[in-house]
Amino acid sequence: LGQDDLLREICNAAEFVAVETDYSRGLLQERCPEAAGKIYRVYNGLDLTHLPTPLEEERPLGPTIILSVGRLVPFKGFEFLLEACAELDRRNFDFRCQIVGDGPLREKLEKMVADLRLGQRVELCGSLSQGEVYAKLRSCDIFALACVVDAEGASDVFPTVIMEAMACAKPVVSTTLAGIPESVVDGMTGLLVPPQDWEALADVLVKLVRDPALRSRLGNAGRVRMTNEFQVSKTVEPLHQLFADCLARSPVRVPSTSQVATAKQSAYLIDRWPDSSLPFLEMELRALQRNEVPHVAFVMHPPVASELSARTNDLVRQFEYLPDAMVVEAEWQADTASLRELEAQRANQKHRPPSDLFLEQARCALILRRLFRQHNIGHVHATSSRTLLGALMLNKLLGLTISAAIEEKPILSEPVLREALNQCVGGRSNDRELLARGGSGFMFDQTLDKPSVNDIGPWLTRKARIEWTGARPFWQEWSERLLGWTRSS
Known part of the structure; x- marks a missing residue:
């Protein structure tokens, strides 16, 4: 969670803090002494029927x-x-x-x-x-x-x-x-x-x-x-009691109808923030705000304190973050049917991504499935080849359309990437060969434009235009495509 000051602030503000072992409880009480009395140990449990x-x-x-x-x-x-x-x-x-x-x-x-x-x-x-x-x-x-x-x-x-x-x-x-x-x-x-x-x-x-x-x-x-001692029906009891005590002290407020999202939104899947391999991602997110594209940015790996910047704090506060690893693992183990479905999907692929990357993205997809329903997501955009794997799984689990932006040096092999992009309604890349295979929904990514030996002069002109205008025409076209995909869902 970054610096101790941030950890103490979170624990002090919480109604209670649950950790998975007495060992963890002792460590956290040492780092957050003011919150020591409301830090509880709640063991992970097993469903022995599975x-x-x-x-x-x-x-x-x-x-x-x-x-x-x-x-x-x-x-x-x-x-x-x-x-x-x-x-x-x-x-x-x-x-x-x-x-x-x-x-x-x-x-x-x-x-x-x-x-x-x-x-x-x-x-x-x-x-x-x-x-x-x-x-x-x-x-x-x-x-x-x-x-x-x-x-x-x-x-x-x-x-x-x-x-x-x-x-x-x-x-x-x-x-x-x-x-x-x-x-x-x-x-x-x-x-x-x-x-x-x-x-x-x-x-x-x-x-x-x-x-x-x-x-x-x-x-x-x-x-x-x-x-x-460790059946989940037993280990969950203290957590249930903590929630019951919390609700007894502060009854939950039911949101009004106006507070519930009704319009379909695009989901932006971001592996980590900030990401040096995606230098124009901030520009892209601000363009979506400017063009009034309803969207939610989901970040898999949040920034640590040393990576925060005053310039982007407004964006960081709007991001949705995945829960901690304990919650992700619990959801992963609880949903064996979806797990088998995703494993079958991978087994049927002619070209397969690395297994550790597949497992990482599969865990994220199961959590995102629940979050997407809460946010009324109608379309999924992967901001990198890594998150494209998760988007493909969400397409399988929820039937949502997907798009992808492929970075200059994608993590996926070319055969895997081509097979994945065939399942997208559109996207962006600076690889013209990939674009030629992708169809009309794909755009040449001007932000990743690189000069050839004989193209230095025109390239400098294009680069200056992007820097001077914030690539507004480019992002306007991209925003319109996102809106179309989201509304058509």
């Missing part, structure tokens, strides 16, 4: 299966898990380790697997559907997540996948980091070691590989703990 029941039949003979699930990022500690696996291999234990997930560390982990000669022991499975992850949870012998604090200070706090593994009656091996000991009781439902200690991690894995009875005892205790 999780597979534990296997009851006897496990077939074969190597012990160690499973780990998470995005391939530093704070998940996969490097330490691989070091521990190398130690198990040196001791000649019969095991297999499956790592499910994708992310920026994939190449590094692949190299580690090769360097440690673990090719026959460790499998990097990539990103899998939720159903496939649950199937692996159900069939593994040990679940391991070697959480650490990364170089920027980021870490897991209360990993949901650990709770899911316990609900599947699997013994958990993890670290004593943050709120993990609040879900995993060391020696009762799993075994915990200090973060970054791969030797201790290897020792507890050896203990479980050697002792099937211990695995069974810890796993069954974990299932009981999840059933008795």
Whole structure:
């Protein structure tokens, strides 16, 4: 949330503050002492009806299966898990380790697997559907997540996948980091070691590989703990009571009819603000205001305090921001039907975007679906190739028309981009080949215009015209197209 002053201001103004662990509660009370009395711990819960029941039949003979699930990022500690696996291999234990997930560390982990000669022991499975992850949870012998604090200070706090593994009656091996000991009781439902200690991690894995009875005892205790303490119907009770107490003190005011949005609006999907790769986005938003285009800007990643500018504060105050990661994750896990629908959409695509980018945008799309209904959205405009993925999902979920502005260096590959733009009613780009394929709804983006060797003189004239006029004719034409798409919905 940026600076402590802003955090304290938010907490002081709130009726109450809910955090997911006692660990988080203690940290927040230290940073916001004046609000300490209204900071409450509300655990995330599980809906066990959506999780597979534990296997009851006897496990077939074969190597012990160690499973780990998470995005391939530093704070998940996969490097330490691989070091521990190398130690198990040196001791000649019969095991297999499956790592499910994708992310920026994939190449590094692949190299580690090769360097440690673990090719026959460790499998990097990539990103899998939720159903496939649950199937692996159900069939593994040990679940391991070697959480650490990364170089920027980021870490897991209360990993949901650990709770899911316990609900599947699997013994958990993890670290004593943050709120993990609040879900995993060391020696009762799993075994915990200090973060970054791969030797201790290897020792507890050896203990479980050697002792099937211990695995069974810890796993069954974990299932009981999840059933008795962490079912969502139980964990939501304190939050429900907090809201009830709040409403009793300050009854909610029902908005008048005049306050409810009736006209259709365009949604502007913005990945982050500010964004150096979109230098004319501020100009574009001000043009929409000037041309009276009803719209709502939805920002996925809000600015931190150091990025705020007095010049754009009026825009920032009007933006709609996605809720925090805990709320996004909860909505993601609660809507398995939409999740399967989006995964099927990706599976049917001839050219697919990177899985980690797909999962990020899918989470955003499920939250935006609810926000769009509140704001009476009639058309979705993606301001970049990244948010175009989310727009495509909202087209699938809500049937809304979509448009896109493609930046100079798009994040998507050309085949993926072409396939995505075929589903847009229009958009903007400075790539004339893309525009030729897109049809009459697409405009050449003058703000991204670049000179050729023989075009320096005319280009300077066009550039000066844009800077002097704020590209008013260009933005007027764009505004008219947006209005048409929105009203026709």
